[in-house]
Amino acid sequence: MTLDISSTLVKELRQKTGAGMMNCKKALQETNGDFEGAVKTLRQKGLAAADKKVDRKTVEGVVNSYIHAGGKIGVLVEVNCETDFVARREEFQELVQNIAMQIAASPEVLYVNSEEIPEQVFLAEKAIEAEKDDLSNKPPEIKEKIILGRVEKTLKKLSLIDQAFIRDSNITIDELIKEKISLFGENIKVKRFTRYTLGNK
The missing domain is CATH 3.30.479.20 (Elongation factor Ts, dimerisation domain)
Known part of the structure; x- marks a missing residue:
């Protein structure tokens, strides 16, 4: 039996996600009317579809x-x-x-994105992290992983x-x-x- 979904809920989901009405209704049916679950489903599907378009020219x-x-x-x-x-x-x-x-x-x-960040910024942040006292007793390979993790977190900001x-x-x-x-x-x-x-x- 197909779950009956109200048009109000479908409309609310469409406004939140930008997905089409039929896709919203289907997502709500698939998640038994769970609104947040439907949002997650639509986002996962939407991001997968979007990934296929990211190399197309934008003029x-x-x-x-x-x-x-x-x-x-x-x-x-x-x-x-x-x-x-x-x-x-x-x-x-x-x-x-x-x-x-x-x-x-x-x-x-x-x-705009992390790919645009100049290498000298990366190297400068890496040098700062490498000098921190809490890393002084770590083995070299562990220390390097911690440094890179911290630098990545900083650069994302x-x-x-x-x-x-x-x-x-x-x-x-x-x-x-x-x-x-x-x-x-x-x-x-x-x-x-x-x-x-x-x-x-």
Whole structure:
């Protein structure tokens, strides 16, 4: 017997995940009406579908601005997609605005992703960790693993897509973008951003 799912619950799930109505209904049926379980199912399916699109060219998109804290913080961000049709969609504009707000709220973030972080930053962080007293008595191979783990954690703080989304801490910006890739059927990439803080150069 197929579980009867209310249209209100389906609509709420669609608003939260951006997935299609039929996919939302199916996910709720598969999880016996468990809303959070359905969210997880849709995200897993969406991220898997999005992974197949990440190498496609993005030549359209928008540049957006966001001003925060009474004009003390400003952000310019460029987010690309594949077509002008998607770039003009309200959901895409909302995504770009959310990304701009995320940048404004994340003063440590300096790069779009960890691949952009220069090697000298990695080496400098590694040197700092290597000098910490709590590692002095560790065997070399254990010490190296601990150092690399700590450096990776530090560098993730500098990477935009690794941040927990300010409006839903259960997902990262990377997962948020992949959800929208699944929704639009197009690749989406944050190309670049600049944060301006009043009084800073």
